Amino acid sequence: MGADWFGTSPRRLEPIDPERAAAELQDVLSSAGEAGCHRLAGLAQARPEIAAFLAGAMSLSSYVRDTLRRRPQMLEPLFDVGWETRVDAITDEVRAAWSVDGVTEKSLMAELRRLKTEAHVLIALADLAGVAEAATSVRLLSALADAAVGAAIDFLLREAHDQGKLNLPDRDRPGEGSGFVVLGMGKLGAGELNFSSDIDLILFFEADAPAIRDPLDATDLFSRLARRLIRILSDRTEHGYVFRTDLRLRPDPGSTPLAIPVEAALNYYEGRGQNWERAAMIKARPVAGDFEAGMGVLKELQPFVWRKYMDYAAIADVHSIKRQIHAHKGHGEIAVRGHNVKLGRGGIREIEFFVQTQQLIAGGRFPELRGRETVAMLERLTERGWIDADACASLTRQYWFLRDVEHAIQMVADEQAHDLPEDDAGLERIARMRGFASAEAFSEAFRASLKEVESHYAALFETAPQLSAGVGNLVFTGDVDDPDTLQTLSSLGFERPSDICRVIRTWHFGRYRATRSAEARERLTELTPALLAAFGRTRRADEAIIRFDEFLAGLPAGIQLFSLLQSNPGLLQLLANIMGAAPRLAAIITRRPHVFDGLLDPLLMSELPNKAYLAARLESFLAAATIYEERLDRLRIFAAEQKFLIGIRLLTGAIDAARAGKAFSDLxxxxxxxxxDAVVAEFARRHGHVPGGRAVVLGMGKLGSRELTAGSDVDVILLYDHDSDAEESDGDKPLAPSQYYARLTQRVIAAVSAPTAEGVLYEIDLRLRPSGNKGPVATYVEAFRKYQKTEAWSWEHMALTRARVVAGDEGLAAAVADDVAAILAAPRDRARLLKDACEMRAIIETEKPPRDGWDLKLIPGGLIDLEFIAQTAGLLGELDGDTRTTSTAEALARLSPGFCEAQARDDLVAAYRLFMGLTQVSRLCLTGAIDRKDMPPGLADLLLANTDLPEMAVLEAHIRETAKRVRTVFDAVVCGK
Known part of the structure; x- marks a missing residue:
């Protein structure tokens, strides 16, 4: 039989559906027999425990299942050698793939994809079998990536040499003396790649290297090679992809070429390098090309990365750049469902940052603290006495546990995902993959892990030198500013310390209702040092404190709030972040302080604001309201508070932008x-009912697609039906059906949109109804059907792709849903639809040009382009799957191969996620458009947190590159260019 596959019996994996798993296994084994892999075909009889394990693995991982269906023969070598030996052999084949006789770029791409897929599946199986620890998996994945990058670079360099563009010292060792420096960054540099990781690279070149024929042409040459490198590794083909490759960590990516001269890079780091770039360079490692030159670059960068003095000042800056503004204490339980294992509270990033911060502080003096690997550096930090042995053991244990969980999430479908599933079945799947008896047992262990990490992370910033009550004088008595206090305020980050003194004297003199009592003033006096420190960290401290002052002025009482903030530093920092980063949210709590009460709920951050959760809260909130006007007022109060709380969850990272969009839409x-319902019941009291009468509200736009933002209007159409012979309603004041529903609609508009003391529920837009503003406000359902079938323009059918019933009679709702589905499924002239869509986009671009590069809706390649692509594909039947979707995000993810290539589809999905994520955050924080010149620094941090990018220049470059890719796809699939 040869060597054992795993060297030991694999862990038993319970399939989701045993019968289906058995059938799928049999399909794979039968295909193996047809491919001549007879040992594999007989696996069920010869090695039943391996066969049972495979059935479970394929049931839990669609990626493993689909890959083995296509290529069962990749398992056949395991009858002769162990899995790790085979993975090492594949890695060697990858490394040498460039040197095969007759190799072309196309054949190299195919071979790298074939080999990488085989290694990927074997690593996944060993992980699921419980024989490959996370440390082994990340090492093998990193080695595989090194080999793939090296093969691609060597191929490109040798080809450039053969074409006379380079003069390599040794054609058989293309990298040596080439001057081409390829640095692996992040997890690749550290040798800690996750299962579906991107690889971050920085490309430099030595302009005076012997291989370079013309230094003036070198930038263009190596940038062209960089673009081809990305294509070789990243493009999705029929064989899949190798590694998604990212070059955005290079210096000033918005204005620099993909490959940068070493001298220019060193000048940049010396003069303009940021602390986040110092932190990033900790993990930098030459992975391909000219290794000697690469090591030379890292040696030159040592003074930039590793400073000789104890660099405590770097903590605050790196901390901010890492978007971990505080240690998240005091926000109650941590949700398991939907939790981001990488970036969420208690996650992998907190452990990595824990280590990096200590390295930046001490690495200048102690070279042994300059290593790249997270766990190895925990051990070195312990040896040097920077952390204790318990912290080292705890963080090491939880680091590998969380990496295991991350791998399981990504092994399901080979997606670069970090969020745990939100549904029961998905969570159960992850639990089984990690060997837990149940989702409940896994959830308990996962939550305990996060808490353990969070406690160490919080302790780091409690003990690190930072702003505190003892930084200097804070005296606010009398009418004259205390000079030492002015100096203290300046050191805390306030630009107008005298004005701040005046504001705080107002508090202490009891001029607001919240500070009239002696006890309230006493609590506020005790709170002031921590409060000023927290507001100072917002990086626009003066504005933040003025907004807080406005909030304080409107409070009816202050003792409870001051006591709460004093005992809850996390909540104090959250309030400071709102005041500093989110003018819109600050304005809400200033006008309506009661919404802040919702933050007192200890379960706020652990409860997902899904429809069931919101429905239960709404039912409870409306229970005591029986009078019509009171019911509407309570609806407005509830909506305002829940919008605020959904926003806070988004602000703190408890939910992501996609979940926020669903939550705003569910609300x-x-x-x-x-x-x-309230309007219908109240209207019927006076006017009765129309015989057979029923009505629904059809949600359109972002309401229909469940992608609302914090400040969205809602687009709706009101549709009604009644008995064909109905002449008037049966109330005290009867009305004809058309008049009845027109007035009912006006009442609905008033109830939802009219401003009251409690604000408005939503601004309503009815312009998407048949005939627009010229048509009646309520539409008879038969007229709606006829209009859509005979008169509607292409853009109206495109808009209809996002239509769904959000309220009203259930029977009519089902009928309208069927009508909409039938209208959308009707055959249509493909060429005409695409021509109309292309022309409409051109008209919009002419009549409503984008304000600037941050107008993510209107920029070429922005949200409108993405929506048009999704809508035209939906109308042309070019979405995979049988079920209709109103979601733009889902439609883009389901674009059929016949409509656009897999790589283009992936680019569109990523672009929509990026643009909607940024839109959600900006609409949450701002009342108007983003003004790049006057953006609150706290908002910049939030936007970066949403994209996991290090600074705004990188983000802006990423937006431009992403929009360019989208416009290219739009031109190809819609405009036929």
């Missing part, structure tokens, strides 16, 4: 539905 569904 709109529920509150508009409740308002609609």
């Amino acid at each position: 709109a569904d529920l509150t508009i539905g409740a308002a609609f």
